[in-house]
Amino acid sequence: MPELPEVETTRRGIAPYILGKEISGVTLKIKKLRWPIPSTLSRTLKQARVESVGRRAKYLLLEFAHGTLIIHLGMSGSLRIARPNQPLQAHEHVSFQFSDCSLRLRDPRKFGALIWTAADPQSHPLLKDLGPEPLTRQLSGQYLYQRSRGRKIAVKEFIMNSKTVSGVGNIYASEALFDAGIDPRRAAGRISLARYDRLTESIKTILRRAIKKGGTSLRDFIRESGQPGYFKQELKVYGRAGLPCRICKKPLQSVCISQRSSVYCSHCQT
DNA sequence: ACAGTAACCTGTTTGC
DNA sequence: TGCAAACAGGTTACTG
Numbered sequence A: 001m002p003e004l005p006e007v008e009t010t011r012r013g014i015a016p017y018i019l020g021k022e023i024s025g026v027t028l029k030i031k032k033l034r035w036p037i038p039s040t041l042s043r044t045l046k047q048a049r050v051e052s053v054g055r056r057a058k059y060l061l062l063e064f065a066h067g068t069l070i071i072h073l074g075m076s077g078s079l080r081i082a083r084p085n086q087p088l089q090a091h092e093h094v095s096f097q098f099s100d101c102s103l104r105l106r107d108p109r110k111f112g113a114l115i116w117t118a119a120d121p122q123s124h125p126l127l128k129d130l131g132p133e134p135l136t137r138q139l140s141g142q143y144l145y146q147r148s149r150g151r152k153i154a155v156k157e158f159i160m161n162s163k164t165v166s167g168v169g170n171i172y173a174s175e176a177l178f179d180a181g182i183d184p185r186r187a188a189g190r191i192s193l194a195r196y197d198r199l200t201e202s203i204k205t206i207l208r209r210a211i212k213k214g215g216t217s218l219r220d221f222i223r224e225s226g227q228p229g230y231f232k233q234e235l236k237v238y239g240r241a242g243l244p245c246r247i248c249k250k251p252l253q254s255v256c257i258s259q260r261s262s263v264y265c266s267h268c269q270t
Numbered sequence B: 001a002c003a004g005t006a007a008c009c010t011g012t013t014t015g016c
Numbered sequence C: 001t002g003c004a005a006a007c008a009g010g011t012t013a014c015t016g
Helices: A004-018 A042-045 A143-149 A155-160 A170-180 A193-212
Strands: A024-028 A052-056 A057-066 A067-072 A078-082 A092-097 A102-106 A112-119 A251-258 A259-266
Touching: A004 A052, A004 A078, A004 A102, A004 A193, A024 A042, A042 A057, A042 A112, A052 A170, A143 A155, A143 A193, A155 A193, A170 A193, A170 A259
Parallel strands: none
Antiparallel strands: A024 A092, A052 A057, A057 A067, A067 A112, A078 A102, A092 A102, A251 A259
């Protein structure tokens, strides 16, 4: 997916079109994404007004007076604003109609999720164990240092785990580790506090800059308007295996860490 | 509690 | 050019 910057970009993009607006109808073309979509969703949302458009980790939260729609974009999901009666395009599985536009969910791989909860979304099983939001003070070097003591897993896997920090996926974990000069394979429990301080700074800086650029468009990610994000041009290691390191010019290495490809510089990252 | 692996599904890229 | 294999931004759930 869409990692945190892409989800945040999407949130900011769709909010002006739907905030305070009432849903006139919902079209569901499929019964399930990753999990079954409640068949009562259309009825639940009809004539409901969007009270807020929030985000927790990579989950978008559309809040209504009587509950919350939790949207996850999975690996290939995207949302866009279309004209009210524009025909559904390929892989657009869901459409929420408003008076002057419609919100479309497109997800070719169907790894996304659409969940309705009448209770507090933060206590939903999918959200309740998430680690801190990376752009808050709760993510600190001290926090990562403490949580990693005794852990043997690779630091990259550690920071990609949503229970450690929420919202950091393969792209931004790779970029942050390069920025902090840390070898992604290094055992999480054997990294000093000073280095975790540095890594924390790198994570925050990179996520902020990516949000500013509108996210990273690779294959499927498009912004709500249909425009791509521009962070791709700033990637230093992700997708650049074999190409020269932008700092030392040595060819970047590629390894597999917990079944995900990881690109790093064997000279700059130790 | 932790580590490792398979699973969900489809489109695009790669390599023969 | 054609076809099959490999690979892809995420996360849960299962095993040992």
